[in-house]
Each structure stands twice: as structure tokens, then as C-alpha cells.
Amino acid sequence: MTAGGRRLAGVGVGRGAVVGPVALVRAPAEVPDDAPAVRDGAPAAADDVEQVVVDAFAAVAADLRARADRASGPLAEVLGATVLIASDPSLLAGARAELGAGAPPVAAVRAAVGRFIDMFTSMGGLMAERVTDLVSVRDRVVARVAGAPLPGVPDLTVPSVVVARDLAPADTAALDLGKVLAIVTELGGPTGHTAIIAGQLGLPCLVQVAGATALEDGTSVVVDARAGELRVDPSDDDVAEVADRARREAAFADDTAPGATSDGHPVDLLANIGTAADAERAAAADDARTVAGSGLFRTEVLFLDATTAPSVAQQTREYTAALAAFGDRKVVVRTLDAGADKPLAFATLPDEENPALGVRGYRIDRVHPQLLADQLEALAAAAAATGTRPWVMAPMVATPAEARALATAARAAGLEQVGVMVEVPAAALRAREILAEVDFVSIGTNDLAQYTMATDRLRGELADLLDPWQPAVLDLVAATARAGTEAGKPVGVCGESAGDPVMALVLVGLGVTSLSMSLGSVPAVRFTLRRHTRSRCVEIAEAALAASSAVDARAAAVTLLDAEAAALLA
Amino acid sequence: MHQRTVTVGSASGLHARPAALLAAAAAGLAPATVLIARPGSEGVDASSVLMLMTLGVGHGETVELSSDDEGALDTVAELVAADLDAR
Incomplete structure (x- = not known):
């Protein structure tokens, strides 16, 4: 018998309760501007740096394209737009020009994408909304160049509780829904995008859970949507109660x-x-x-x-x-x-x-x-x-x-x-x-x-x-x-x-x-x-x-x- | 160098979906490249969705297209003139 750990309060969506390991949606890794380009886990040779950058853009575009192909409807279209950005010739041309002028690879990528981020931000309105896509592409390419962990939704290997600061539609589309037990976010409201998607999928969901992303990957948690509560390192009693509830809810199914x-x-x-x-x-x-x-x-x-x-x-x-x-x-x-x-x-x-x-x-x-x-x-x-x-x-x-x-x-x-x-x-x-x-x-x-x-x-x-x-x-x-x-x-x-x-x-x-x-x-x-x-x-x-x-x-x-x-x- | 002057047919101009469709089509014409410009200005690569959006061309405005490849030019001209919002 374990004592059972901390409880984090949130706003529950739905009634369900599940127990499972945390899978964190990662924020972008902190990569310094002068980090070396990495090829196969080792710093790349000087004459290979440009190719590493080219390959990074291509790999990000291919990864996003694969996700777009798995999605449907408006989400597929949103992801398709991100694919086009990642494969945009002006980004690559810009990064090459920066490299030619002596910039280190990570700084070159940031400068090439940053030019458009600044331009779109200053244009405001609809253009400013595309900035999210540009930032997402930039962070992915930088992570690839520097060999850092990729930001975004993890590849789920076991059924997991997905924990994020907030989930963008693109993140939701990238989730392998067959392995999602529940969704927990620090931001968002009970009638927001994440909550609506979770409701449609019948997944227990908690929003407004302060401190949720401070949890370690793999931590066992109970997500109780009815109680509006996340229980960290649940006790045996907590786990038994969740199983008991699942059994009783199964009675509905007849x-x-x-x-x-x-x-x-x-x-x-x-x-x-x-x-x-x-x-x-x-x-x-x-x-x-x-x-x-x-x-x-x-x-x-x-x-x-x-x-x-x-x-x-x-x-x-x-x-x-x-x-x-x-x-x-x-x-x-x-x-x-x-x-x-x-x-x-x-x-x-x-x-x-x-x-x-x-x-x-x-x-x-x-x-x-x-x-x-x-x-x-x-x-x-x-x-x-x-x-x-x-x-x-x-x-x-x-x-x-x-x-x-x-x-x-x-x-x-x-x-x-x-x-x-x-x-x-x-x-x-x-x-x-x-x-x-x-x-x-x-x-x-x-x-x-x-x-x-x-x-x-x-x-x-x-x-x-x-x-x-x-x-x-x-x-x-x-x-x-x-x-x-x-x-x-x-x-x-x-x-x-x-x-x-x-x-x-x-x-x-x-x-x-x-x-x-x-x-x-x-x-x-x-x-x-x-x-x-x-x-x-x-x-x-x-x-x-x-x-x-x-x-x-x-x-x-x-x-x-x-x-x-x-x-x-x- | 071949040139065309075309009026933008998409209801929302060359933004969002029309820009994405046009850029994807232009990229498919590689190695041919087509430049697109506001009249009298420097051209940008039509296969760059980002540059297309920066141009900020609205419905009914005219653009100048140029390319060494006349077939590619025709393809892009046709798309610029079409209402891509309706596709």
C-alpha cells in the first residue's frame, strides 16, 4: 500500500477517470545560437554543415507531411500549410545566405525564418496568425540541426496521459489517439478546442491544471474528470477505485x-x-x-x-x-x-x-x-x-x-x-x-x-x-x-x-x-x-x-x- | 524570358489557401521557376508560399509573371486567374 501523492486541481471535462503514465508534450529544447550542427550524433564536419541544414528542413517537411496524411478535414489542411512552409525555397535560400556570410547553422536557420516572423508579425491580422506555424517549423528545424529532442507531441509507445501547456490543433492531429488515455492541459477552458475534441473522442480531460507540465515523463497519475483532479503517484486504493468505476460505467454499455x-x-x-x-x-x-x-x-x-x-x-x-x-x-x-x-x-x-x-x-x-x-x-x-x-x-x-x-x-x-x-x-x-x-x-x-x-x-x-x-x-x-x-x-x-x-x-x-x-x-x-x-x-x-x-x-x-x-x- | 500580366481571380487574393495551392503547383514545375511580381517591382519565386503571402496581392489586382519556360508560365498564369477559393 502506497500513501498516494499530490493532487492538482483543474476543470474536468466529461466524467471518466483513468490511470496511466504521463507523456509530456515537450516545449522546444534550449539550443544556443552557436550550437554545432550534428550528423549521426557527432558534430558535423565544416564542409557538411550546409547539407545538415538542407537535410533538417527536408526531414521536418517529410515528418509534417506524414502527419498531414494521417489527419483528415481541416486539421489535414492546417498541417498541409505547415508542410509548405517547411519546404519553402526562400527559407532554405535565406539560411544558405546566412551560412555563406559566416553565421553558425542554428543562428542561420533562426535568422532565415525570423525574417518572415518579423514581417508577418508587423503585417498583423491574418498574417500574424501564421507566425505560430513559422515558429513551429523553426523550432523543429533547429532541433534537427543540433540533434536536440524534437518539440511537440511524443510518439506514444504505451497508452498514456498526454500533458501539455496547451494543445494546438496541429498537436491534436499528430496524436496517436489509440494510445491516448486522457488529455491534461495547463491552459484552455472547459469549452475550448481541446475540451471539445476530448469530449467528441470520449476521453477524460482536465484543463486549467496549474503545474501539470512540471511532472516527469512516465509519472503515474490518475485523471479524474468528474472530480476535476489529477492525482500524482496514486495509491493502490486510488487505482482500485478507478478500475471499479470503469466496471460500473461498463454497465451503461449494455x-x-x-x-x-x-x-x-x-x-x-x-x-x-x-x-x-x-x-x-x-x-x-x-x-x-x-x-x-x-x-x-x-x-x-x-x-x-x-x-x-x-x-x-x-x-x-x-x-x-x-x-x-x-x-x-x-x-x-x-x-x-x-x-x-x-x-x-x-x-x-x-x-x-x-x-x-x-x-x-x-x-x-x-x-x-x-x-x-x-x-x-x-x-x-x-x-x-x-x-x-x-x-x-x-x-x-x-x-x-x-x-x-x-x-x-x-x-x-x-x-x-x-x-x-x-x-x-x-x-x-x-x-x-x-x-x-x-x-x-x-x-x-x-x-x-x-x-x-x-x-x-x-x-x-x-x-x-x-x-x-x-x-x-x-x-x-x-x-x-x-x-x-x-x-x-x-x-x-x-x-x-x-x-x-x-x-x-x-x-x-x-x-x-x-x-x-x-x-x-x-x-x-x-x-x-x-x-x-x-x-x-x-x-x-x-x-x-x-x-x-x-x-x-x-x-x-x-x-x-x-x-x-x-x-x-x- | 516570357512574360504575362494576369488579374488575380481568387476571392481572398493570394493568401492562405490560394497561396498554398499556387505555391504547391509552382513547386511541382521544378526545375522551371516562375517569378511573380507587382507591376514594376522585383519578382519573387512563385513556389514560395511565404513570399506569395508577403506580396499581399488582393482579388482583382494584376501581377506580372515571368519565366524561361513558357509551359510553366501558362500553368501558373491559369492558376493565378482562377478562383482557387472555390476549389
Whole structure:
């Protein structure tokens, strides 16, 4: 029996727990400017130095190309751009010129790449964003020239817990996902890129873990996403508990039937997706993660790396692939949600002092009407090409007039099922009037909590206010669900809270008809739902609404859980 | 030395994806090299994505292409004139 070591606190994504060795994503090695060029582990002869530099650029390009070939979608394109930089003739020409002028090899590489880094930085904007790629290429070439360890993602030989300061999309693409047990980062937020990828892959993930990269490679750790905790050198008891949890979670896997309460009240369990590749992964799941479709297809992922809006043809291709993956299952496509924490190069106003309250989501239609028109046209074309009937909804709608304008535009484009997101308290309070204009609504609990509680989603120290269990937030969800029940129209939830099994019971009790979540959250929600009747869900919801704080609301719900579900979720 | 004057057809100009597609295609024409320049300025190697991006040429602007290899010149001219954002 070991005592068990330090605990590092973080923000958990998902519910899982694993134990495994740390694999650090390395920061670039410190190589002095005058370090010798190395050939086969020994300093290179003077007349071989230039060839070492040439070979280093070629090896970096080949390595990145191999990674690009293994990736797909936007990530493959990002990596492809890095390959082009590594094989750019002007970098090599620049490095040769520096060598000719007497510079040592490492300094020559840095100067050649540095020229472009300085130029792109001073040009600002989109050009400055390419600087990350230049720095990544520079550090890799320098490491190759000097024979230092390569920065970046390690080649995993055993299943490991990947620990990084932050993971860039390129790093994520380079991971051998079959050997990743969990992802831990010092930076990033619970709704950031890393967390979303981890959620889609069903990997336990911790973000905001201060000091994580100070751990040694190979250190045994427990990653507990539910507790939001990293345990270093875990005790035998810790390891046994993780195994025990895995066994209990395996119990979920036996149930693959459509989501419903124990008395047969159906609830669509759906997956949140961002790309056609996500759609294929979610649609192909034939285990407990089996879903009835997608309740949130976040189209902005398509736009994130673009410097101009993707053409109608490009969008049609991506939407067609996603719709085809789900066949006749439901897919709810959300139109572009740019602005605030998701700035896009071509659709975000540069001088907003308060972007979360500014021109974001559907409001972009006021300044760039072509964006929405193109999206609706592409989606209608994809629907025709696949013979499917996608649902479409717009984010950040605040008034019935906005809902009516959206519905008019979408129906004119040939789309039949039109809805809006309820994220702004004004929309929740006027849900009845909004539902008179559209066919359905979907509640985005993350933003609804942000706007109800006047709390920035990116401020970690205010997380208690942002809690979707806050009674005021629950009141607005209840008001929206009630309006849907009265109108006989679907009310979905597609925020993270739909993936919390206890919250899922509350939502169903309030009258929510579908829950859309990350694919990995589906089994626990399905299992929990199946162990409670519809009327029990109503009781649980009433108990939560009667509480006076977020903590009390959740506790009140938990005390009414079925005993077996409580044991699994506690 | 053959020369052409071409109008940039890509909606986003010679940035990002169009620049990458053009540079990759130009690199595939080696050993032939094609220079690309703003009118009256010194040319840069069209197979360098970094130099292409530094040129900062936008949609509808004209560039001057030159090369000793007329076939390579035609290939690059066609790509510069095309809307590479749509590919």
C-alpha cells in the first residue's frame, strides 16, 4: 500500500477517470545560437554543415507531411500549410545566405525564418496568425540541426496521459489517439478546442491544471474528470477505485435502445458535432453511444481557419457529407455563431468593446447578410442532394421579430424545420411569442447562464455563478419548456448541461423533448433516464426549482435519484 | 524570358489557401521557376508560399509573371486567374 501523492486541481471535462503514465508534450529544447550542427550524433564536419541544414528542413517537411496524411478535414489542411512552409525555397535560400556570410547553422536557420516572423508579425491580422506555424517549423528545424529532442507531441509507445501547456490543433492531429488515455492541459477552458475534441473522442480531460507540465515523463497519475483532479503517484486504493468505476460505467454499455424514461416517455438523445468527420463518428456508433441524430451541428468549425467566407460550393460539400452520415436521422444545423469567444477573421467587428453583447450569432446578419443567405442556400442544396430534411436554427436570437425574419429567409430557401436558440434571457421570457414564429427552439445553457448571471464564460474564478443549476437559469429553462409544451413544439437543450445525467432528469421533468451532448456523455444519460419515470423527473425538477442556490438545487435532485443510479453517479 | 500580366481571380487574393495551392503547383514545375511580381517591382519565386503571402496581392489586382519556360508560365498564369477559393 502506497500513501498516494499530490493532487492538482483543474476543470474536468466529461466524467471518466483513468490511470496511466504521463507523456509530456515537450516545449522546444534550449539550443544556443552557436550550437554545432550534428550528423549521426557527432558534430558535423565544416564542409557538411550546409547539407545538415538542407537535410533538417527536408526531414521536418517529410515528418509534417506524414502527419498531414494521417489527419483528415481541416486539421489535414492546417498541417498541409505547415508542410509548405517547411519546404519553402526562400527559407532554405535565406539560411544558405546566412551560412555563406559566416553565421553558425542554428543562428542561420533562426535568422532565415525570423525574417518572415518579423514581417508577418508587423503585417498583423491574418498574417500574424501564421507566425505560430513559422515558429513551429523553426523550432523543429533547429532541433534537427543540433540533434536536440524534437518539440511537440511524443510518439506514444504505451497508452498514456498526454500533458501539455496547451494543445494546438496541429498537436491534436499528430496524436496517436489509440494510445491516448486522457488529455491534461495547463491552459484552455472547459469549452475550448481541446475540451471539445476530448469530449467528441470520449476521453477524460482536465484543463486549467496549474503545474501539470512540471511532472516527469512516465509519472503515474490518475485523471479524474468528474472530480476535476489529477492525482500524482496514486495509491493502490486510488487505482482500485478507478478500475471499479470503469466496471460500473461498463454497465451503461449494455443499453443501446432509444432514449426514454422507465415508463416509455421518449427523449431524443443526440450528439453535438462540428464537422462531417464528427458526424460520421457519431452516426457510426453502434454501442451505448448510439444517437438519434445531431441536435447541434456547429457550422462555425468549418469557418475557423478561413480568411474569407467559404463558398456555397464548399459549404454544400461539408453539409452534404454530414447529412449523408446521419441518413434519415434528425440533424439540427446551427447557422454561423461567430463573435465573442469565437472570432472569425471575416465576420467579426474589430472594435467591439464588449463582444459578448455585440454583433454575434444571428446579429451578424445585420452587417454581413450574405453569410446567412449562403449558409441557407448551401444547406438547402445539401438537403436536396441527400434527400434529407435537416432542421436549421440561428444562435443569439433575442426577439420574435428576429425569429420571424429568420424563418422567412430559411423557408424561402426551401428549408422546412426552422428554429432558434434560446440563449438570451429575453428569448426565454418571450418563448411563447417566439415559438409562434418558428417550429422549435433549442436552449443553449452555457450562454443562457452567462447572460442570465451576467458572468463571462471565460472567467474561471466566477464558475460558481455560471452554474446551470443556478435557480434563475432553471427558471428560464422552465419557462421556455412550458411555452413549448403549450405550443406542442419541440424544445431541445444543446448546452453542456444536457450531458449531466442528473440535470438531464430535471430537463425532462421540465418538458424538454431532446438532449444534445458530446457523444461520450450519451451512455450515462441514457442509463439514468431509463431508471426514472416521467413523473419522477417532474418531481426532481420541482425539487430543483424550489431550492435557493445552485448547490442546493443539485443536492435536492440527487436525493430523489433511484438508488442504483445514485450509486453510479455519486 | 516570357512574360504575362494576369488579374488575380481568387476571392481572398493570394493568401492562405490560394497561396498554398499556387505555391504547391509552382513547386511541382521544378526545375522551371516562375517569378511573380507587382507591376514594376522585383519578382519573387512563385513556389514560395511565404513570399506569395508577403506580396499581399488582393482579388482583382494584376501581377506580372515571368519565366524561361513558357509551359510553366501558362500553368501558373491559369492558376493565378482562377478562383482557387472555390476549389
